[in-house]
């Protein structure tokens with residue numbers, strides 16, 4: 105075998121191997137005081153690798169290969185990292201560092217897994233290298249790059265844009281022609297923006313011209329804004345920009361009476377047309393207790409009691425058929441609950457729950473309708489583990505099952521939003537409301553519902569005063585009466 109032949113065989117083998125397992129991947133963005141620049145990434149065996157020559161030009165290091173030993177030394181200012189091909193362990197100035205996969209030598213180039221950057225190269229540079237994989241960012245040193253995750257909640261009479269900022273970072277909002285600019289005290293933002301729900305307050309939510317700003321492009325219903333800030337949890341801050349309309353004349357009219365000790369009002373009867381069948385879903389049941397108050401009040405008992413009271417009211421006052429997803433204390437799956445409503449051809453689906461929060465001061469009722477996210481890459485990723493975590497009002501988080509775009513409920517979002525508005529107004533006349541009373545969230549129980557559907561959190565069992573209320577028959581009656589009022593309004597809405 106000649107030397108030439110041997111070399112060509114080797115080249116052919118390397119080429120074949122490269123085609124099989126190496127591929128171009130999106131680059132990392134390196135953020136430093138000097139600005140941002142891309143760092144090319146090569147996927148090798150489905151892992152992200154960086155070429156050592158690219159590292160050298162990005163960080164000013166130099167490399168020397170020892171072909172006989174199959175090793176490579178990367179140096180800077182008298183310090184060095186020694187790599188050995190196909191070895192997971194590298195030596196950084198004599199200290200051993202583990203890598204999730206070994207360095208690879210290919211086409212006369214050396215490649216290291218991206219974890220090499222924070223684990224080994226940062227020791228050589230004596231600088232923090234923060235690898236943020238979802239955003240494909242490498243943050244160098246003390247650059248201020250807060251993680252900013254935005255959420256949009258569309259209500260009937262407002263749209264709230266909430267930024268969860270980690271770590272907490274000062275921000276200010278300025279109004280310009282046709283837009284609001286949110287400027288953070290940061291060098292650059294590690295930004296996650298959602299797609300917008302259908303509404304007309306906000307037509308765009310984008311990164312601004314400077315790397316520390318976000319721009320809200322306002323829509324036809326927008327007239328003014330209100331900013332509130334709060335602590336999301338120990339490590340995060342929260343900034344909410346509420347977009348408000350000029351007048352509420354096109355919003356559903358609020359009932360005129362709001363007596364503090366409102367008695368049960370019997371509304372006038374009207375022929376049932378658009379609202380023939382109502383399904384009420386008492387949350388939880390059986391082994392699933394739901395949340396629990398300090399004095400032992402169980403969510404599953406509260407929801408069943410309110411559901412029974414509401415059924416009696418609807419049957420006598422609205423003349424509609426009413427079915428409960430559970431008649432007693434039993435376990436029913438979330439999917440079975442919406443399937444039950446579909447099987448009964450319900451015209452409306454009301455899911456009843458009681459809330460809990462880490463902060464005991466939080467109280468008031470809340471109404472939710474479904475958020476539907478487009479099946480983008482992130483949603484698909486989360487679909488993989490079937491659940492996602494939603495930051496809960498006032499700290500902590502709750503696990504919720506994931507929603508995809510292609511759902512039964514997607515077609516009813518507008519009607520559900522209207523129903524949520526009626527429920528919110530009716531509840532506000534009779535019981536205390538949370539500051540953000542109408543919200544959107546991807547609740548699994550609403551997804552499969554093939555009709556307008558809302559989820560009502562009728563109060564906080566984690567609040568001592570509210571636990572007493574939720575345990576009382578009079579409060580349960582007030583909630584049931586409010587839900588009846590809302591259904592009467594909604595029936596009028598459907599008949600238009």
Ligand SMILES: [Zn+2]
Pocket residue numbers: 387388394395403456457458
């Ligand atoms: Zn619940």
